[in-house]
Amino acid sequence: MSHLLLAILAAMSALVAGDCPLPYEPLDDTRCIFVDPFVTYTWQEAVDHCKVHAGTLLSFSDCETSALIYDYLRSQDATSNKNYWIGATDQAEEGVWKFTDGSLAPMGVPFWGPAEPNNGATYNCAFMQHNNNHYWYDFTCTSKLYSICLKDA
Ligand SMILES: [Ca+2]
Numbered sequence: 001m002s003h004l005l006l007a008i009l010a011a012m013s014a015l016v017a018g019d020c021p022l023p024y025e026p027l028d029d030t031r032c033i034f035v036d037p038f039v040t041y042t043w044q045e046a047v048d049h050c051k052v053h054a055g056t057l058l059s060f061s062d063c064e065t066s067a068l069i070y071d072y073l074r075s076q077d078a079t080s081n082k083n084y085w086i087g088a089t090d091q092a093e094e095g096v097w098k099f100t101d102g103s104l105a106p107m108g109v110p111f112w113g114p115a116e117p118n119n120g121a122t123y124n125c126a127f128m129q130h131n132n133n134h135y136w137y138d139f140t141c142t143s144k145l146y147s148i149c150l151k152d153a
Contacts, residue, residue: 040144043125055151057087059099088126
């Protein structure tokens with residue numbers, strides 16, 4: 001094979017690996033991320049907003065994704081100083097935090113802030129608090145915060 005053909009194939013595979021439709025950008029090889037630091041939503045509005053964009057309100061249970069999200073948010077001033085909803089809620093059963101797909105959300109460190117969640121039956125939705133290393137805190141679901149959507153690449 002010619003060097004030119006190899007170069008074209010390499011470029012094509014790079015395009016496929018980073019195949020995230022706007023407004024998404026690549027988060028890693030398999031996932032796309034859409035951070036909107038300009039418009040705020042209630043928790044349910046954020047869930048719906050991500051669905052409209054063929055994605056899911058940010059949900060994760062592993063430290064690798066946590067670090068990727070942290071680095072992504074901290075890479076730009078516009079995104080680093082905002083509070084974003086997490087797709088976790090205990091609206092259905094107080095104290096049982098589930099993601100929008102029905103799976104159980106992780107509890108404790110390194111996801112939640114110290115002693116979080118701790119505000120009982122009036123605080124039923126989770127967000128990442130920017131001035132506390134983006135750790136998760138419970139909050140009133142009708143508050144208006146920013147959104148992060150994920151979708152498969
Ligand atoms: Ca609660």
